[in-house]
Amino acid sequence: MSDTTLEWPDRTLESLATYLNGYAFKPRHWGDEGLPIVRIRELLDEDVEPDRYAGNEAAAFKIDDGDLIFSWSATLAALIWTRGPALLNQHLFKVSPAADVDRDFLNHLLNFHLEALAARSHGTTMKHITRGDLASHSVRLPQRNEQVRIAKVLNTLDEQIRAAESITEKLVTIEGAVLNDLLRGIPEGSDRRLGDLLLTPPKNGYSPVAASEQTGAYMLGLGCLTRRGFVPRQLKHAPRRDTRLQPFLLRDGDVLMSRSNTRELVGQVGIFRDVGAPCYYPDLMMRLVPSESIGAEYLAIVLNSASVRRQIMNVASGTSGSMVKVSRSIVEALTLPVPAPVDQDRIVAAVVGLRSALDLELEQLQKTRLLKVGLMRDLLTGLVRVPSGASS
Known part of the structure:
Protein backbone atom coordinates (compact mmCIF):
# COMPACT_ATOMS: atom_id res chain seq x y z
CA MET A 1 0.00 0.00 0.00
CA PRO A 142 -4.68 15.10 1.79
CA GLN A 143 -4.38 16.89 5.11
CA ARG A 144 -5.40 20.54 4.97
CA ASN A 145 -1.85 21.89 5.23
CA GLU A 146 -0.84 19.84 2.18
CA GLN A 147 -3.97 21.00 0.34
CA VAL A 148 -2.81 24.59 0.86
CA ARG A 149 0.66 23.81 -0.52
CA ILE A 150 -0.79 22.09 -3.58
CA ALA A 151 -3.22 24.96 -4.21
CA LYS A 152 -0.39 27.49 -3.92
CA VAL A 153 1.57 25.77 -6.71
CA LEU A 154 -1.47 25.58 -9.00
CA ASN A 155 -2.55 29.14 -8.17
CA THR A 156 0.89 30.37 -9.24
CA LEU A 157 0.44 28.70 -12.62
CA ASP A 158 -3.04 30.23 -12.91
CA GLU A 159 -1.53 33.67 -12.30
CA GLN A 160 1.04 33.03 -15.03
CA ILE A 161 -1.71 31.91 -17.42
CA ARG A 162 -3.83 35.00 -16.69
CA ALA A 163 -0.82 37.26 -17.23
CA ALA A 164 -0.03 35.58 -20.56
CA GLU A 165 -3.68 35.82 -21.63
CA SER A 166 -3.65 39.53 -20.82
CA ILE A 167 -0.55 40.03 -22.95
CA THR A 168 -2.06 38.15 -25.91
CA GLU A 169 -5.28 40.16 -25.66
CA LYS A 170 -3.28 43.40 -25.73
CA LEU A 171 -1.26 42.21 -28.73
CA VAL A 172 -4.45 41.32 -30.61
CA THR A 173 -5.84 44.78 -29.83
CA ILE A 174 -2.60 46.43 -30.95
CA GLU A 175 -2.59 44.43 -34.19
CA GLY A 176 -6.13 45.52 -34.99
CA ALA A 177 -5.41 49.15 -34.17
CA VAL A 178 -2.19 49.21 -36.22
CA LEU A 179 -3.93 47.61 -39.19
CA ASN A 180 -6.81 50.08 -39.02
CA ASP A 181 -4.34 52.99 -38.93
CA LEU A 182 -2.44 51.59 -41.90
CA LEU A 183 -5.63 51.09 -43.91
CA ARG A 184 -6.87 54.58 -43.08
CA GLY A 185 -3.59 55.91 -44.48
CA ILE A 186 -4.38 54.54 -47.94
CA PRO A 187 -5.27 57.38 -50.35
CA GLU A 188 -8.95 58.01 -51.06
CA GLY A 189 -10.22 56.50 -54.26
CA SER A 190 -8.30 53.25 -53.72
CA ASP A 191 -11.36 51.14 -52.90
CA ARG A 192 -11.94 48.29 -55.33
CA ARG A 193 -14.66 45.69 -55.76
CA LEU A 194 -13.31 42.26 -54.80
CA GLY A 195 -14.77 40.62 -57.89
CA ASP A 196 -12.61 42.90 -60.03
CA LEU A 197 -9.46 41.77 -58.19
CA LEU A 198 -9.87 38.04 -58.84
CA LEU A 199 -8.70 36.06 -61.86
CA THR A 200 -11.68 33.71 -61.59
CA PRO A 201 -15.01 33.88 -59.70
CA PRO A 202 -14.97 32.47 -56.14
CA LYS A 203 -15.48 28.71 -56.36
CA ASN A 204 -17.08 26.47 -53.74
CA GLY A 205 -15.32 23.24 -52.82
CA TYR A 206 -16.61 19.68 -52.72
CA SER A 207 -17.50 17.56 -49.66
CA PRO A 208 -17.79 13.81 -50.23
CA VAL A 209 -18.20 11.44 -47.29
CA ALA A 210 -14.89 11.17 -45.48
CA ALA A 211 -13.03 7.85 -45.45
CA SER A 212 -12.90 5.96 -42.15
CA GLU A 213 -9.19 5.17 -42.49
CA GLN A 214 -6.03 6.86 -43.69
CA THR A 215 -5.83 7.26 -47.45
CA GLY A 216 -2.81 9.51 -47.82
CA ALA A 217 -4.94 12.56 -48.67
CA TYR A 218 -7.02 14.98 -46.63
CA MET A 219 -10.03 17.28 -46.77
CA LEU A 220 -10.16 20.46 -44.71
CA GLY A 221 -12.74 20.94 -41.98
CA LEU A 222 -14.43 24.31 -41.52
CA GLY A 223 -12.49 24.79 -38.28
CA CYS A 224 -9.28 25.19 -40.30
CA LEU A 225 -10.22 28.83 -40.90
CA THR A 226 -9.90 30.86 -37.70
CA ARG A 227 -9.49 34.45 -36.58
CA ARG A 228 -5.75 33.76 -36.82
CA GLY A 229 -6.04 32.52 -40.41
CA PHE A 230 -5.40 28.95 -41.60
CA VAL A 231 -4.73 26.30 -38.94
CA PRO A 232 -4.24 22.65 -40.04
CA ARG A 233 -6.80 21.06 -37.73
CA GLN A 234 -9.98 19.03 -38.17
CA LEU A 235 -8.49 17.34 -41.23
CA LYS A 236 -10.57 14.48 -42.64
CA HIS A 237 -9.44 11.49 -44.68
CA ALA A 238 -10.29 12.00 -48.35
CA PRO A 239 -11.97 9.01 -50.04
CA ARG A 240 -9.96 7.01 -52.54
CA ARG A 241 -10.73 7.10 -56.26
CA ASP A 242 -13.21 10.00 -56.16
CA THR A 243 -12.19 11.86 -59.30
CA ARG A 244 -14.60 14.70 -58.52
CA LEU A 245 -12.15 15.89 -55.84
CA GLN A 246 -9.40 16.75 -58.31
CA PRO A 247 -10.52 20.33 -59.19
CA PHE A 248 -10.43 21.17 -55.48
CA LEU A 249 -6.84 20.14 -54.82
CA LEU A 250 -5.10 22.90 -52.88
CA ARG A 251 -1.73 24.48 -53.56
CA ASP A 252 0.45 26.15 -50.96
CA GLY A 253 -0.57 29.81 -50.81
CA ASP A 254 -4.20 29.39 -51.94
CA VAL A 255 -6.59 31.90 -50.35
CA LEU A 256 -9.67 30.34 -48.75
CA MET A 257 -12.84 31.89 -47.30
CA SER A 258 -15.54 30.19 -45.22
CA ARG A 259 -18.96 30.69 -46.78
CA SER A 260 -21.11 29.33 -43.94
CA ASN A 261 -20.79 29.71 -40.18
CA THR A 262 -22.14 31.84 -37.35
CA ARG A 263 -22.48 35.53 -38.18
CA GLU A 264 -19.35 36.29 -36.15
CA LEU A 265 -17.26 33.67 -37.95
CA VAL A 266 -18.63 33.49 -41.50
CA GLY A 267 -16.31 34.82 -44.19
CA GLN A 268 -13.09 34.20 -42.27
CA VAL A 269 -10.07 33.98 -44.55
CA GLY A 270 -6.82 32.08 -44.40
CA ILE A 271 -3.93 31.14 -46.66
CA PHE A 272 -3.51 27.40 -47.06
CA ARG A 273 -0.11 25.99 -46.16
CA ASP A 274 1.10 22.59 -47.31
CA VAL A 275 0.26 19.81 -44.81
CA GLY A 276 2.61 17.23 -46.30
CA ALA A 277 -0.02 15.36 -48.31
CA PRO A 278 -2.61 16.15 -51.00
CA CYS A 279 -5.40 18.25 -49.50
CA TYR A 280 -8.79 19.38 -50.81
CA TYR A 281 -11.15 22.13 -49.67
CA PRO A 282 -14.83 21.52 -48.76
CA ASP A 283 -18.13 22.85 -50.03
CA LEU A 284 -18.39 25.31 -47.14
CA MET A 285 -15.28 27.16 -48.33
CA MET A 286 -14.49 29.22 -51.40
CA ARG A 287 -11.14 29.54 -53.16
CA LEU A 288 -10.17 33.11 -54.11
CA VAL A 289 -7.58 33.53 -56.89
CA PRO A 290 -6.14 37.08 -56.73
CA SER A 291 -4.92 38.93 -59.80
CA GLU A 292 -1.53 40.61 -60.01
CA SER A 293 -3.02 43.84 -58.65
CA ILE A 294 -3.36 42.43 -55.14
CA GLY A 295 -1.06 40.12 -53.19
CA ALA A 296 -2.47 37.02 -51.50
CA GLU A 297 -1.09 37.97 -48.07
CA TYR A 298 -2.50 41.47 -48.28
CA LEU A 299 -5.85 40.13 -49.53
CA ALA A 300 -6.16 37.78 -46.54
CA ILE A 301 -5.21 40.52 -44.09
CA VAL A 302 -7.60 43.13 -45.45
CA LEU A 303 -10.50 40.65 -45.72
CA ASN A 304 -10.04 39.86 -42.01
CA SER A 305 -9.86 43.56 -41.06
CA ALA A 306 -12.59 45.10 -38.91
CA SER A 307 -14.07 47.22 -41.71
CA VAL A 308 -14.44 44.34 -44.19
CA ARG A 309 -15.62 41.96 -41.44
CA ARG A 310 -18.46 44.41 -40.75
CA GLN A 311 -19.44 44.32 -44.43
CA ILE A 312 -19.52 40.54 -44.38
CA MET A 313 -21.54 40.25 -41.16
CA ASN A 314 -24.06 42.83 -42.37
CA VAL A 315 -24.81 41.08 -45.66
CA ALA A 316 -24.57 37.41 -44.61
CA SER A 317 -27.98 35.77 -44.86
CA GLY A 318 -29.75 32.64 -43.70
CA THR A 319 -32.91 31.24 -42.15
CA SER A 320 -31.11 29.63 -39.21
CA GLY A 321 -30.75 31.65 -36.04
CA SER A 322 -27.15 30.58 -35.70
CA MET A 323 -25.78 29.72 -39.16
CA VAL A 324 -25.59 32.18 -42.05
CA LYS A 325 -23.99 32.11 -45.50
CA VAL A 326 -22.30 34.38 -47.99
CA SER A 327 -22.84 33.77 -51.69
CA ARG A 328 -20.40 34.27 -54.54
CA SER A 329 -22.16 37.51 -55.52
CA ILE A 330 -21.91 38.83 -51.95
CA VAL A 331 -18.18 38.08 -51.84
CA GLU A 332 -17.56 39.65 -55.24
CA ALA A 333 -19.41 42.83 -54.16
CA LEU A 334 -17.18 43.45 -51.11
CA THR A 335 -15.14 46.64 -51.34
CA LEU A 336 -11.63 46.91 -49.98
CA PRO A 337 -8.78 49.42 -50.12
CA VAL A 338 -6.05 48.43 -52.57
CA PRO A 339 -2.90 50.56 -52.44
CA ALA A 340 0.14 50.22 -54.67
CA PRO A 341 2.03 46.89 -54.39
CA VAL A 342 4.86 48.49 -52.40
CA ASP A 343 2.36 49.77 -49.82
CA GLN A 344 0.64 46.39 -49.68
CA ASP A 345 4.01 44.83 -48.86
CA ARG A 346 4.63 47.43 -46.16
CA ILE A 347 1.28 46.72 -44.51
CA VAL A 348 1.85 42.94 -44.68
CA ALA A 349 5.32 43.31 -43.11
CA ALA A 350 3.93 45.37 -40.22
CA VAL A 351 1.11 42.91 -39.49
CA VAL A 352 3.34 39.84 -39.84
CA GLY A 353 5.79 41.35 -37.35
CA LEU A 354 3.03 41.86 -34.79
CA ARG A 355 1.68 38.37 -35.39
CA SER A 356 5.12 36.86 -34.84
CA ALA A 357 5.23 38.42 -31.37
CA LEU A 358 1.72 37.17 -30.70
CA ASP A 359 2.58 33.66 -31.89
CA LEU A 360 5.48 33.51 -29.42
CA GLU A 361 3.19 34.53 -26.56
CA LEU A 362 0.54 32.01 -27.62
CA GLU A 363 3.16 29.27 -27.76
CA GLN A 364 4.33 30.09 -24.23
CA LEU A 365 0.73 30.26 -23.02
CA GLN A 366 0.03 26.79 -24.41
CA LYS A 367 3.15 25.41 -22.73
CA THR A 368 2.05 26.83 -19.38
CA ARG A 369 -1.45 25.39 -19.79
CA LEU A 370 0.00 21.96 -20.57
CA LEU A 371 2.33 22.23 -17.58
CA LYS A 372 -0.66 22.92 -15.35
CA VAL A 373 -2.57 19.92 -16.74
CA GLY A 374 0.37 17.67 -15.94
CA LEU A 375 0.87 19.12 -12.48
CA MET A 376 -2.83 18.81 -11.64
CA ARG A 377 -2.65 15.12 -12.44
CA ASP A 378 0.52 14.61 -10.40
CA LEU A 379 -0.32 16.79 -7.39
CA LEU A 380 -4.03 16.04 -7.02
CA THR A 381 -3.51 12.27 -7.10
CA GLY A 382 -0.50 12.26 -4.80
CA LEU A 383 1.83 10.97 -7.49
CA VAL A 384 4.08 13.94 -6.69
CA ARG A 385 4.07 15.45 -3.20
CA VAL A 386 4.66 19.07 -2.24
CA PRO A 387 6.92 18.97 0.82
CA SER A 388 6.38 21.18 3.83
CA GLY A 389 8.22 24.49 3.43
CA ALA A 390 8.33 24.23 -0.37
CA SER A 391 7.97 27.52 -2.21
CA SER A 392 5.88 28.05 -5.33
Whole structure:
Protein backbone atom coordinates (compact mmCIF):
# COMPACT_ATOMS: atom_id res chain seq x y z
CA MET A 1 0.00 0.00 0.00
CA SER A 2 1.45 3.40 -1.03
CA ASP A 3 2.11 6.30 1.34
CA THR A 4 -0.54 8.30 -0.52
CA THR A 5 -3.17 5.60 0.03
CA LEU A 6 -2.37 5.56 3.75
CA GLU A 7 -2.21 9.34 4.21
CA TRP A 8 -4.94 10.45 1.82
CA PRO A 9 -8.25 8.84 2.83
CA ASP A 10 -11.03 8.28 0.31
CA ARG A 11 -13.79 10.90 0.34
CA THR A 12 -16.70 11.68 -1.94
CA LEU A 13 -17.02 15.06 -3.62
CA GLU A 14 -20.32 15.51 -1.80
CA SER A 15 -18.60 15.15 1.58
CA LEU A 16 -16.10 17.92 0.84
CA ALA A 17 -18.61 20.79 0.85
CA THR A 18 -22.21 21.89 0.93
CA TYR A 19 -23.65 22.62 -2.50
CA LEU A 20 -26.37 25.30 -2.64
CA ASN A 21 -28.27 25.40 -5.93
CA GLY A 22 -29.13 28.86 -7.23
CA TYR A 23 -32.53 30.52 -7.36
CA ALA A 24 -35.00 29.81 -10.18
CA PHE A 25 -35.32 33.35 -11.51
CA LYS A 26 -38.26 33.96 -13.84
CA PRO A 27 -38.74 36.72 -16.44
CA ARG A 28 -40.84 38.68 -13.94
CA HIS A 29 -37.72 39.04 -11.78
CA TRP A 30 -35.55 40.55 -14.50
CA GLY A 31 -34.85 44.26 -14.52
CA ASP A 32 -32.23 46.96 -15.00
CA GLU A 33 -31.63 47.67 -11.33
CA GLY A 34 -30.37 45.67 -8.38
CA LEU A 35 -27.76 42.93 -8.21
CA PRO A 36 -26.67 41.09 -11.37
CA ILE A 37 -28.13 37.61 -11.94
CA VAL A 38 -25.38 35.10 -12.65
CA ARG A 39 -26.27 32.33 -15.07
CA ILE A 40 -23.82 29.96 -16.74
CA ARG A 41 -23.24 32.48 -19.54
CA GLU A 42 -22.42 35.29 -17.11
CA LEU A 43 -20.22 32.97 -15.07
CA LEU A 44 -18.01 32.13 -18.05
CA ASP A 45 -18.07 35.44 -19.96
CA GLU A 46 -17.20 38.66 -18.13
CA ASP A 47 -18.37 40.79 -21.07
CA VAL A 48 -22.01 39.64 -21.01
CA GLU A 49 -24.41 42.28 -19.73
CA PRO A 50 -26.52 40.53 -17.05
CA ASP A 51 -30.14 40.91 -16.06
CA ARG A 52 -30.61 42.34 -12.58
CA TYR A 53 -32.93 41.79 -9.64
CA ALA A 54 -33.74 44.34 -6.93
CA GLY A 55 -36.16 42.30 -4.77
CA ASN A 56 -35.70 40.26 -1.61
CA GLU A 57 -36.83 36.78 -2.70
CA ALA A 58 -33.31 35.60 -3.59
CA ALA A 59 -31.36 37.02 -0.65
CA ALA A 60 -30.20 33.53 0.40
CA PHE A 61 -28.54 33.07 -2.98
CA LYS A 62 -26.25 36.09 -2.86
CA ILE A 63 -22.61 35.50 -3.78
CA ASP A 64 -19.56 37.69 -3.40
CA ASP A 65 -15.84 37.78 -4.13
CA GLY A 66 -14.12 34.59 -3.02
CA ASP A 67 -17.12 32.28 -3.34
CA LEU A 68 -16.54 29.01 -5.18
CA ILE A 69 -19.13 28.47 -7.92
CA PHE A 70 -19.74 25.15 -9.69
CA SER A 71 -21.76 24.91 -12.92
CA TRP A 72 -23.37 21.48 -12.92
CA SER A 73 -25.60 21.69 -16.01
CA ALA A 74 -24.86 22.11 -19.75
CA THR A 75 -21.29 23.38 -19.31
CA LEU A 76 -19.42 21.92 -16.35
CA ALA A 77 -17.03 24.43 -14.77
CA ALA A 78 -15.74 25.56 -11.40
CA LEU A 79 -14.23 28.93 -10.55
CA ILE A 80 -13.81 31.43 -7.76
CA TRP A 81 -16.06 34.47 -8.20
CA THR A 82 -14.26 37.84 -8.35
CA ARG A 83 -16.85 40.29 -9.72
CA GLY A 84 -18.53 41.60 -6.61
CA PRO A 85 -21.98 41.01 -5.09
CA ALA A 86 -24.39 39.08 -7.32
CA LEU A 87 -27.27 36.60 -7.22
CA LEU A 88 -26.86 32.97 -8.27
CA ASN A 89 -29.25 31.44 -10.79
CA GLN A 90 -30.31 27.79 -10.79
CA HIS A 91 -28.00 25.23 -12.44
CA LEU A 92 -25.13 26.75 -10.47
CA PHE A 93 -23.92 25.60 -7.05
CA LYS A 94 -22.46 27.90 -4.42
CA VAL A 95 -19.87 25.56 -2.90
CA SER A 96 -19.01 26.02 0.79
CA PRO A 97 -16.02 23.82 1.69
CA ALA A 98 -16.07 21.64 4.78
CA ALA A 99 -13.87 22.65 7.72
CA ASP A 100 -11.07 20.29 6.68
CA VAL A 101 -11.09 21.40 3.00
CA ASP A 102 -9.22 24.38 1.54
CA ARG A 103 -11.29 26.43 -0.91
CA ASP A 104 -8.57 26.86 -3.55
CA PHE A 105 -7.65 23.18 -3.38
CA LEU A 106 -11.31 22.21 -3.85
CA ASN A 107 -11.55 24.52 -6.87
CA HIS A 108 -8.62 22.75 -8.53
CA LEU A 109 -9.93 19.33 -7.47
CA LEU A 110 -13.35 19.94 -9.02
CA ASN A 111 -11.79 21.15 -12.26
CA PHE A 112 -9.51 18.12 -12.36
CA HIS A 113 -12.51 15.76 -12.05
CA LEU A 114 -14.78 17.58 -14.55
CA GLU A 115 -13.95 15.19 -17.39
CA ALA A 116 -14.86 12.15 -15.29
CA LEU A 117 -18.05 13.84 -14.10
CA ALA A 118 -18.99 14.78 -17.66
CA ALA A 119 -18.68 11.12 -18.68
CA ARG A 120 -21.43 10.19 -16.24
CA SER A 121 -23.68 13.19 -16.94
CA HIS A 122 -27.40 12.74 -17.59
CA GLY A 123 -29.87 14.16 -20.08
CA THR A 124 -30.31 14.13 -23.85
CA THR A 125 -30.62 17.86 -24.60
CA MET A 126 -28.91 19.58 -21.66
CA LYS A 127 -26.35 17.36 -19.96
CA HIS A 128 -26.10 17.66 -16.19
CA ILE A 129 -24.76 15.93 -13.13
CA THR A 130 -26.74 15.19 -9.97
CA ARG A 131 -26.04 15.28 -6.27
CA GLY A 132 -25.99 11.51 -6.52
CA ASP A 133 -23.04 11.75 -8.87
CA LEU A 134 -21.19 13.88 -6.33
CA ALA A 135 -22.07 11.39 -3.59
CA SER A 136 -20.67 8.45 -5.56
CA HIS A 137 -17.59 10.11 -7.01
CA SER A 138 -14.60 9.18 -4.87
CA VAL A 139 -11.43 11.25 -4.48
CA ARG A 140 -8.44 11.17 -2.13
CA LEU A 141 -8.03 14.06 0.28
CA PRO A 142 -4.68 15.10 1.79
CA GLN A 143 -4.38 16.89 5.11
CA ARG A 144 -5.40 20.54 4.97
CA ASN A 145 -1.85 21.89 5.23
CA GLU A 146 -0.84 19.84 2.18
CA GLN A 147 -3.97 21.00 0.34
CA VAL A 148 -2.81 24.59 0.86
CA ARG A 149 0.66 23.81 -0.52
CA ILE A 150 -0.79 22.09 -3.58
CA ALA A 151 -3.22 24.96 -4.21
CA LYS A 152 -0.39 27.49 -3.92
CA VAL A 153 1.57 25.77 -6.71
CA LEU A 154 -1.47 25.58 -9.00
CA ASN A 155 -2.55 29.14 -8.17
CA THR A 156 0.89 30.37 -9.24
CA LEU A 157 0.44 28.70 -12.62
CA ASP A 158 -3.04 30.23 -12.91
CA GLU A 159 -1.53 33.67 -12.30
CA GLN A 160 1.04 33.03 -15.03
CA ILE A 161 -1.71 31.91 -17.42
CA ARG A 162 -3.83 35.00 -16.69
CA ALA A 163 -0.82 37.26 -17.23
CA ALA A 164 -0.03 35.58 -20.56
CA GLU A 165 -3.68 35.82 -21.63
CA SER A 166 -3.65 39.53 -20.82
CA ILE A 167 -0.55 40.03 -22.95
CA THR A 168 -2.06 38.15 -25.91
CA GLU A 169 -5.28 40.16 -25.66
CA LYS A 170 -3.28 43.40 -25.73
CA LEU A 171 -1.26 42.21 -28.73
CA VAL A 172 -4.45 41.32 -30.61
CA THR A 173 -5.84 44.78 -29.83
CA ILE A 174 -2.60 46.43 -30.95
CA GLU A 175 -2.59 44.43 -34.19
CA GLY A 176 -6.13 45.52 -34.99
CA ALA A 177 -5.41 49.15 -34.17
CA VAL A 178 -2.19 49.21 -36.22
CA LEU A 179 -3.93 47.61 -39.19
CA ASN A 180 -6.81 50.08 -39.02
CA ASP A 181 -4.34 52.99 -38.93
CA LEU A 182 -2.44 51.59 -41.90
CA LEU A 183 -5.63 51.09 -43.91
CA ARG A 184 -6.87 54.58 -43.08
CA GLY A 185 -3.59 55.91 -44.48
CA ILE A 186 -4.38 54.54 -47.94
CA PRO A 187 -5.27 57.38 -50.35
CA GLU A 188 -8.95 58.01 -51.06
CA GLY A 189 -10.22 56.50 -54.26
CA SER A 190 -8.30 53.25 -53.72
CA ASP A 191 -11.36 51.14 -52.90
CA ARG A 192 -11.94 48.29 -55.33
CA ARG A 193 -14.66 45.69 -55.76
CA LEU A 194 -13.31 42.26 -54.80
CA GLY A 195 -14.77 40.62 -57.89
CA ASP A 196 -12.61 42.90 -60.03
CA LEU A 197 -9.46 41.77 -58.19
CA LEU A 198 -9.87 38.04 -58.84
CA LEU A 199 -8.70 36.06 -61.86
CA THR A 200 -11.68 33.71 -61.59
CA PRO A 201 -15.01 33.88 -59.70
CA PRO A 202 -14.97 32.47 -56.14
CA LYS A 203 -15.48 28.71 -56.36
CA ASN A 204 -17.08 26.47 -53.74
CA GLY A 205 -15.32 23.24 -52.82
CA TYR A 206 -16.61 19.68 -52.72
CA SER A 207 -17.50 17.56 -49.66
CA PRO A 208 -17.79 13.81 -50.23
CA VAL A 209 -18.20 11.44 -47.29
CA ALA A 210 -14.89 11.17 -45.48
CA ALA A 211 -13.03 7.85 -45.45
CA SER A 212 -12.90 5.96 -42.15
CA GLU A 213 -9.19 5.17 -42.49
CA GLN A 214 -6.03 6.86 -43.69
CA THR A 215 -5.83 7.26 -47.45
CA GLY A 216 -2.81 9.51 -47.82
CA ALA A 217 -4.94 12.56 -48.67
CA TYR A 218 -7.02 14.98 -46.63
CA MET A 219 -10.03 17.28 -46.77
CA LEU A 220 -10.16 20.46 -44.71
CA GLY A 221 -12.74 20.94 -41.98
CA LEU A 222 -14.43 24.31 -41.52
CA GLY A 223 -12.49 24.79 -38.28
CA CYS A 224 -9.28 25.19 -40.30
CA LEU A 225 -10.22 28.83 -40.90
CA THR A 226 -9.90 30.86 -37.70
CA ARG A 227 -9.49 34.45 -36.58
CA ARG A 228 -5.75 33.76 -36.82
CA GLY A 229 -6.04 32.52 -40.41
CA PHE A 230 -5.40 28.95 -41.60
CA VAL A 231 -4.73 26.30 -38.94
CA PRO A 232 -4.24 22.65 -40.04
CA ARG A 233 -6.80 21.06 -37.73
CA GLN A 234 -9.98 19.03 -38.17
CA LEU A 235 -8.49 17.34 -41.23
CA LYS A 236 -10.57 14.48 -42.64
CA HIS A 237 -9.44 11.49 -44.68
CA ALA A 238 -10.29 12.00 -48.35
CA PRO A 239 -11.97 9.01 -50.04
CA ARG A 240 -9.96 7.01 -52.54
CA ARG A 241 -10.73 7.10 -56.26
CA ASP A 242 -13.21 10.00 -56.16
CA THR A 243 -12.19 11.86 -59.30
CA ARG A 244 -14.60 14.70 -58.52
CA LEU A 245 -12.15 15.89 -55.84
CA GLN A 246 -9.40 16.75 -58.31
CA PRO A 247 -10.52 20.33 -59.19
CA PHE A 248 -10.43 21.17 -55.48
CA LEU A 249 -6.84 20.14 -54.82
CA LEU A 250 -5.10 22.90 -52.88
CA ARG A 251 -1.73 24.48 -53.56
CA ASP A 252 0.45 26.15 -50.96
CA GLY A 253 -0.57 29.81 -50.81
CA ASP A 254 -4.20 29.39 -51.94
CA VAL A 255 -6.59 31.90 -50.35
CA LEU A 256 -9.67 30.34 -48.75
CA MET A 257 -12.84 31.89 -47.30
CA SER A 258 -15.54 30.19 -45.22
CA ARG A 259 -18.96 30.69 -46.78
CA SER A 260 -21.11 29.33 -43.94
CA ASN A 261 -20.79 29.71 -40.18
CA THR A 262 -22.14 31.84 -37.35
CA ARG A 263 -22.48 35.53 -38.18
CA GLU A 264 -19.35 36.29 -36.15
CA LEU A 265 -17.26 33.67 -37.95
CA VAL A 266 -18.63 33.49 -41.50
CA GLY A 267 -16.31 34.82 -44.19
CA GLN A 268 -13.09 34.20 -42.27
CA VAL A 269 -10.07 33.98 -44.55
CA GLY A 270 -6.82 32.08 -44.40
CA ILE A 271 -3.93 31.14 -46.66
CA PHE A 272 -3.51 27.40 -47.06
CA ARG A 273 -0.11 25.99 -46.16
CA ASP A 274 1.10 22.59 -47.31
CA VAL A 275 0.26 19.81 -44.81
CA GLY A 276 2.61 17.23 -46.30
CA ALA A 277 -0.02 15.36 -48.31
CA PRO A 278 -2.61 16.15 -51.00
CA CYS A 279 -5.40 18.25 -49.50
CA TYR A 280 -8.79 19.38 -50.81
CA TYR A 281 -11.15 22.13 -49.67
CA PRO A 282 -14.83 21.52 -48.76
CA ASP A 283 -18.13 22.85 -50.03
CA LEU A 284 -18.39 25.31 -47.14
CA MET A 285 -15.28 27.16 -48.33
CA MET A 286 -14.49 29.22 -51.40
CA ARG A 287 -11.14 29.54 -53.16
CA LEU A 288 -10.17 33.11 -54.11
CA VAL A 289 -7.58 33.53 -56.89
CA PRO A 290 -6.14 37.08 -56.73
CA SER A 291 -4.92 38.93 -59.80
CA GLU A 292 -1.53 40.61 -60.01
CA SER A 293 -3.02 43.84 -58.65
CA ILE A 294 -3.36 42.43 -55.14
CA GLY A 295 -1.06 40.12 -53.19
CA ALA A 296 -2.47 37.02 -51.50
CA GLU A 297 -1.09 37.97 -48.07
CA TYR A 298 -2.50 41.47 -48.28
CA LEU A 299 -5.85 40.13 -49.53
CA ALA A 300 -6.16 37.78 -46.54
CA ILE A 301 -5.21 40.52 -44.09
CA VAL A 302 -7.60 43.13 -45.45
CA LEU A 303 -10.50 40.65 -45.72
CA ASN A 304 -10.04 39.86 -42.01
CA SER A 305 -9.86 43.56 -41.06
CA ALA A 306 -12.59 45.10 -38.91
CA SER A 307 -14.07 47.22 -41.71
CA VAL A 308 -14.44 44.34 -44.19
CA ARG A 309 -15.62 41.96 -41.44
CA ARG A 310 -18.46 44.41 -40.75
CA GLN A 311 -19.44 44.32 -44.43
CA ILE A 312 -19.52 40.54 -44.38
CA MET A 313 -21.54 40.25 -41.16
CA ASN A 314 -24.06 42.83 -42.37
CA VAL A 315 -24.81 41.08 -45.66
CA ALA A 316 -24.57 37.41 -44.61
CA SER A 317 -27.98 35.77 -44.86
CA GLY A 318 -29.75 32.64 -43.70
CA THR A 319 -32.91 31.24 -42.15
CA SER A 320 -31.11 29.63 -39.21
CA GLY A 321 -30.75 31.65 -36.04
CA SER A 322 -27.15 30.58 -35.70
CA MET A 323 -25.78 29.72 -39.16
CA VAL A 324 -25.59 32.18 -42.05
CA LYS A 325 -23.99 32.11 -45.50
CA VAL A 326 -22.30 34.38 -47.99
CA SER A 327 -22.84 33.77 -51.69
CA ARG A 328 -20.40 34.27 -54.54
CA SER A 329 -22.16 37.51 -55.52
CA ILE A 330 -21.91 38.83 -51.95
CA VAL A 331 -18.18 38.08 -51.84
CA GLU A 332 -17.56 39.65 -55.24
CA ALA A 333 -19.41 42.83 -54.16
CA LEU A 334 -17.18 43.45 -51.11
CA THR A 335 -15.14 46.64 -51.34
CA LEU A 336 -11.63 46.91 -49.98
CA PRO A 337 -8.78 49.42 -50.12
CA VAL A 338 -6.05 48.43 -52.57
CA PRO A 339 -2.90 50.56 -52.44
CA ALA A 340 0.14 50.22 -54.67
CA PRO A 341 2.03 46.89 -54.39
CA VAL A 342 4.86 48.49 -52.40
CA ASP A 343 2.36 49.77 -49.82
CA GLN A 344 0.64 46.39 -49.68
CA ASP A 345 4.01 44.83 -48.86
CA ARG A 346 4.63 47.43 -46.16
CA ILE A 347 1.28 46.72 -44.51
CA VAL A 348 1.85 42.94 -44.68
CA ALA A 349 5.32 43.31 -43.11
CA ALA A 350 3.93 45.37 -40.22
CA VAL A 351 1.11 42.91 -39.49
CA VAL A 352 3.34 39.84 -39.84
CA GLY A 353 5.79 41.35 -37.35
CA LEU A 354 3.03 41.86 -34.79
CA ARG A 355 1.68 38.37 -35.39
CA SER A 356 5.12 36.86 -34.84
CA ALA A 357 5.23 38.42 -31.37
CA LEU A 358 1.72 37.17 -30.70
CA ASP A 359 2.58 33.66 -31.89
CA LEU A 360 5.48 33.51 -29.42
CA GLU A 361 3.19 34.53 -26.56
CA LEU A 362 0.54 32.01 -27.62
CA GLU A 363 3.16 29.27 -27.76
CA GLN A 364 4.33 30.09 -24.23
CA LEU A 365 0.73 30.26 -23.02
CA GLN A 366 0.03 26.79 -24.41
CA LYS A 367 3.15 25.41 -22.73
CA THR A 368 2.05 26.83 -19.38
CA ARG A 369 -1.45 25.39 -19.79
CA LEU A 370 0.00 21.96 -20.57
CA LEU A 371 2.33 22.23 -17.58
CA LYS A 372 -0.66 22.92 -15.35
CA VAL A 373 -2.57 19.92 -16.74
CA GLY A 374 0.37 17.67 -15.94
CA LEU A 375 0.87 19.12 -12.48
CA MET A 376 -2.83 18.81 -11.64
CA ARG A 377 -2.65 15.12 -12.44
CA ASP A 378 0.52 14.61 -10.40
CA LEU A 379 -0.32 16.79 -7.39
CA LEU A 380 -4.03 16.04 -7.02
CA THR A 381 -3.51 12.27 -7.10
CA GLY A 382 -0.50 12.26 -4.80
CA LEU A 383 1.83 10.97 -7.49
CA VAL A 384 4.08 13.94 -6.69
CA ARG A 385 4.07 15.45 -3.20
CA VAL A 386 4.66 19.07 -2.24
CA PRO A 387 6.92 18.97 0.82
CA SER A 388 6.38 21.18 3.83
CA GLY A 389 8.22 24.49 3.43
CA ALA A 390 8.33 24.23 -0.37
CA SER A 391 7.97 27.52 -2.21
CA SER A 392 5.88 28.05 -5.33
